[in-house]
Every structure is written in structure tokens, then in C-alpha cells.
Amino acid sequence: MYRTYKYRIYPDDIQEKQINKIYGCQRFVYNYYLSKIKDNGYISSRDNIKDFNINLKKNYPFLSEVDGLFIRKTLFILDDDIKKSNDHPKYRGKNSKDKFILSNSYSNIIFDLEKNRLELPFLGEIKFRGYKNIVKIDDNIINVTITRENTGKYYANFLYKIPDKKRVNATSIVGIDIGIKNLITLSDGTIYENNRYLEKYEKKISQMQKVLSKKIKGSNNYKKYKKKINIIYNKIARSRKFYIDKIVREIVEKYDIIVCEKLTTKNMISNGNLSKQILDASFTEILKRIESKAEEKGKYFYQIDTYYPSSQICSVCGNRQRKYKDLKEREYLCPKCGNNLDRDYNASVNIMFEGLKLHMKRINSR
Ligand SMILES: [Zn+2]
Incomplete structure (x- = not known):
């Protein structure tokens, strides 16, 4: 490291x-x-x-x-x-x-x-x-x-x-689902919501950019206005950093084994929209930071493969339903056992179980 x-x-x-x-x-x-x-x-x-x-x-x-x-x-x-x-x-x-x-x-x-x-x-x-x-x-x-x-x-x-840390004796595990409605859902039920301020500031910035585009490039007025926009960008960056720090710290302090999915362009939602771009960047950064913090503390971090259908499997009975592909569906309802859970929560539990398998493989291959 x-x-x-x-x-x-x-x-x-x-x-x-x-x-x-x-x-x-x-x-x-x-x-x-x-x-x-x-x-x-x-x-x-x-x-x-x-x-x-x-x-x-x-x-x-x-x-x-x-x-x-x-x-x-x-x-x-x-x-x-x-x-x-x-x-x-x-x-x-x-x-x-x-x-x-x-x-x-x-x-x-x-x-x-x-x-x-x-x-x-x-x-x-x-x-x-x-x-x-x-x-x-x-x-x-x-x-x-x-x-x-x-x-x-x-x-x-x-x-x-720095020399690799000695690993902790793992006694706790958490699965992390990363999403759009809620930024993060943990398998212990904790939810980290998306920051609302982003949307608020996004609107403001796009309005300001429109105003800026009408000013003469390079003029004092232009520069002054651009400075104003930059101040808001910095504000966003600061409070985003603060929030990410908090999430990373809380998860890594509490759990010894931390599991999440690998990010793919599939989970990425960028479409030119500022708040969404920032969200994508947050996904990547949160995972990177959790990984390095876990490493630092001698904890375990696993990322499960993207083809694992964490959102389609019932976390109670293991039944798989292909209909859960649409991200708009918020609830997971299992026809086999009647399990009815928040969809992100259901996924986070599946992710945790997959991670536990990876961990056992690792421990037993020593
Ligand atoms: Zn079920």
C-alpha cells in the first residue's frame, strides 16, 4: 500500500x-x-x-x-x-x-x-x-x-x-447497495440518502451559466460572474467531501467485512446532468475510499461480480425473478415466499451473502 x-x-x-x-x-x-x-x-x-x-x-x-x-x-x-x-x-x-x-x-x-x-x-x-x-x-x-x-x-x-496491516479477526459483515433513489443502502437497514443540496445548486448553476453565456467573454463582468459560479462549485465540492467522509468512516468503523458490487456503466447514470455526474463520481469515490480505508484498518473489502443478479434474487428464499430489471420498481415482492422488502435493501442483503462466500473462500484457501 x-x-x-x-x-x-x-x-x-x-x-x-x-x-x-x-x-x-x-x-x-x-x-x-x-x-x-x-x-x-x-x-x-x-x-x-x-x-x-x-x-x-x-x-x-x-x-x-x-x-x-x-x-x-x-x-x-x-x-x-x-x-x-x-x-x-x-x-x-x-x-x-x-x-x-x-x-x-x-x-x-x-x-x-x-x-x-x-x-x-x-x-x-x-x-x-x-x-x-x-x-x-x-x-x-x-x-x-x-x-x-x-x-x-x-x-x-x-x-x-507502508507495510500491509495485520488483518482483524472478522466478526461482522455488511453488504452495500449503491443506488439512485438512495445513495447507499446497507444490509443492516441504514440508508444514506442523496444529498438534496446538489439538485438545488444544480438548478442555480445552470441558470447562472445561461446568464454567463450572455456576457462578453473575457470582460470584467464575465470574470466576476464566473467567480461567483466557481464559489458555488466549491461549496458543492466541500459538502460532498464532508458527506463522503462521514459515510466511509461510519461503515469502515462498524464492520470488519465490507461487500459491494463492482460499478459498471450500467449502474452509472450520467446523461450530462450535473447532479447525476456528481453522483456517478461519488459512487466511484466512495468505493475507492472504503477500499483504502478498509485496507488501512486491516479490514476486508470485497467487490462481487456485476453479473450477479443481486436485485433479482429473493434474499429470504433465494428464488430468482427476472422481472426485476426495471429500476423504477421500488419494492421486491417474492411470489414464492411472500417476502416483501425494499428493493435496495433486498439487494444489499444478497450482496452481503455473496461477499460472505468470497470471504470464506479466501479464509479457507490459506
Ligand atoms: Zn422468496
Whole structure:
């Protein structure tokens, strides 16, 4: 399992010069080969690296002042950017967020929070400030990304591995049904409703966007209004985050085995409607967050296959009815045993049972 931590760093004059030299050379090489590719068509990163060593370095001696690995890495990134972008990637300007990655394999990264000591390849010992709730992670550091933000501040972003947690002795289980009417239904009957504020704000935003479209693009008025819209977007984002945090925390604290279905485009409901898009994003995020939180706490997380007909099976007698395909039907009524349950609740119980099977398989295969 991987974690990242960000620390503000305070390079001295020499270190700052060195950092900026690396940024400068990376930017120069990136732009040089991007322009070459724009003129001549695609060139592989291998050929670019060759060209760099044979030609460019000779024509621009300052490029030899930084380690070749920064150049190679830059050319790999350029290659990725080209493959990712439809047109061509943008040239790197002086204002673009600069970064480079220092790997633990270059030389040992020493990061001892007890002794307040950070030592990086190429830069040496450097001052830093940040969280102190982890003690010593240097053995597990994968790499450190050194960034300079627009504000001129420098940061070190650590990517490191934390050892897998010992698993809890599982004594409780919950199934999760994710839906449209209610965001989440648990097999213990708990319901997390969709947030109403989304709909309220969605209407407001679409009205405001209409107003915005009538303003002259780029004018002060336009900018002011756009800012207003952004404030509402941020409001939505904040309260959405707050709600998701709460859901994830409550479920993972209460249960040792957590089961849900895999999401497919079938459960996704996007149709351009803002509140629905946000809902889709919430589904994905909630599951991702539950997974990582469960991992962190040593709990079990299972996702059952999408072809499992959780909404068609009767959770009491196991009878399957194909008629329950229509999402509008809110109640599950079983003709065989008379079971009459909320449809999402019925599904969540089925999901729980399927998860229990997966769990038993896992436990017994050890
Ligand atoms: Zn039944």
C-alpha cells in the first residue's frame, strides 16, 4: 500500500540554484524536442535521447551541468504527453508548475523525522517543515518529487510504501447497495440518502451559466460572474467531501467485512446532468475510499461480480425473478415466499451473502 506526504522544503541558495537548473534544463529539452516533433512528426524517446547525447549536449554545454537521468525522464514524459494528447502537448512555460523526481535508487534518501533530518540525492541535506506524525520512512520511500509552485515555494512529495496491516479477526459483515433513489443502502437497514443540496445548486448553476453565456467573454463582468459560479462549485465540492467522509468512516468503523458490487456503466447514470455526474463520481469515490480505508484498518473489502443478479434474487428464499430489471420498481415482492422488502435493501442483503462466500473462500484457501 502506498502513501504520499508533502513537506515544504527550504533550499539554501546553492540548492535553489541547483533545483532551478534542473527545471530549466528539463524545460529546455522538453520544448526543444516538442518543437522538433511538431515540425517533423513523431520521434521516439529513444531517438531523442540519442540525439540529445550526440548533438544537443554539444551545442548547449549548460545541459551537461545536470544529471542525464533528468533529461531522459523528461523525454519519457514528453513521449507520454504526446501519446496522451489529441493534438500536441503545450510548451512548458516558466510559470508551469515545475517538478522533478528523485528516486531512492539514485542514492539513499535519508528522512528521519525524529532527528529532523532530510537528505536528498543531488541536493544533500535540506531544511524542511511538515507533518511529524510518522517517524522514520526512509527504507520505504519509493521516490520524492520536488516541486516549485507558482508562489515560489518548494515542496517535497514523498511516495512511500507502508507495510500491509495485520488483518482483524472478522466478526461482522455488511453488504452495500449503491443506488439512485438512495445513495447507499446497507444490509443492516441504514440508508444514506442523496444529498438534496446538489439538485438545488444544480438548478442555480445552470441558470447562472445561461446568464454567463450572455456576457462578453473575457470582460470584467464575465470574470466576476464566473467567480461567483466557481464559489458555488466549491461549496458543492466541500459538502460532498464532508458527506463522503462521514459515510466511509461510519461503515469502515462498524464492520470488519465490507461487500459491494463492482460499478459498471450500467449502474452509472450520467446523461450530462450535473447532479447525476456528481453522483456517478461519488459512487466511484466512495468505493475507492472504503477500499483504502478498509485496507488501512486491516479490514476486508470485497467487490462481487456485476453479473450477479443481486436485485433479482429473493434474499429470504433465494428464488430468482427476472422481472426485476426495471429500476423504477421500488419494492421486491417474492411470489414464492411472500417476502416483501425494499428493493435496495433486498439487494444489499444478497450482496452481503455473496461477499460472505468470497470471504470464506479466501479464509479457507490459506
Ligand atoms: Zn422468496
